[in-house]
Amino acid sequence: MTGEDERPVLFGAVYSVYTRIARLALEEKGVPYRLSEIDIFAPGGPPADYLTRHPFGRIPAFEHDGFRLYEAGAIARYVDEGFPGPPLQPADARARARMNQTISLLDAYAYRTLVWDIFVERIRAPAAGRAPDEAKVRAAVPKAEACLGALSAILGNDPWLAGATLSLADLHAVPMLILFRLAEPEGTSPWPRFPKLQRWFEAIARRPSVLATPSPIEGVCPAPDGLTPGA
Numbered sequence: 001m002t003g004e005d006e007r008p009v010l011f012g013a014v015y016s017v018y019t020r021i022a023r024l025a026l027e028e029k030g031v032p033y034r035l036s037e038i039d040i041f042a043p044g045g046p047p048a049d050y051l052t053r054h055p056f057g058r059i060p061a062f063e064h065d066g067f068r069l070y071e072a073g074a075i076a077r078y079v080d081e082g083f084p085g086p087p088l089q090p091a092d093a094r095a096r097a098r099m100n101q102t103i104s105l106l107d108a109y110a111y112r113t114l115v116w117d118i119f120v121e122r123i124r125a126p127a128a129g130r131a132p133d134e135a136k137v138r139a140a141v142p143k144a145e146a147c148l149g150a151l152s153a154i155l156g157n158d159p160w161l162a163g164a165t166l167s168l169a170d171l172h173a174v175p176m177l178i179l180f181r182l183a184e185p186e187g188t189s190p191w192p193r194f195p196k197l198q199r200w201f202e203a204i205a206r207r208p209s210v211l212a213t214p215s216p217i218e219g220v221c222p223a224p225d226g227l228t229p230g231a
């Protein structure tokens, strides 16, 4: 087996928020990997055999030396624990709980609001020739404010969401927030009320891992359960 073959493979798409979360973990750890593009928009959906990797047909999925995994959070944790490189999870129980709380709130509350209800409606809908659903956007604005408020409260006066060092919480948050901030004005106007979070964003947005994994904004992250893709 060549060194090339031993690289872990991430199955996903460059436009996908959740694929990017896993890519950021790989980049931060300095793990060489191969991105195998999965077109979840192909007529008829992703290739049938992709469902053997991910029974719910989502991206990303992952394989390392015969070990298969799906769910971005699990992939990121495996990458952190299974490879050398700077630790991405704090050892301290409370800092680790803070990291896990942040990841959980991002999945449960932020992704749908920031990405689907605001970014997709503001950016993707017009690009696809559809008027944004203004009622959906309006309803999402206070929820987005609550997300930024919660992240800001968790951050406190620390440089990173779990405390003194970069963690998987920061890597989980940034892909969603990058897309959210593209949506004028709802994605930009709240930030002056959260100056510490704004400084956190400026710091993480400059990291080589983030710069190495750009998301083409013409892409779109498909809808979470119960939502019809808006673009």
Ligand SMILES: N[C@@H](CCC(=O)N[C@@H](CS)C(=O)NCC(=O)O)C(=O)O
Residues within 6 Å of the ligand: 016, 017, 018, 019, 040, 057, 058, 059, 060, 070, 071, 072, 073, 221, 222, 223, 224, 225
């Ligand atoms: N819980 C999953 C969420 C993954 C997810 O929703 N990925 C989106 C792309 S960012 C997707 O594959 N959507 C396909 C669909 O909704 O059919 C994870 O953490 O990996």
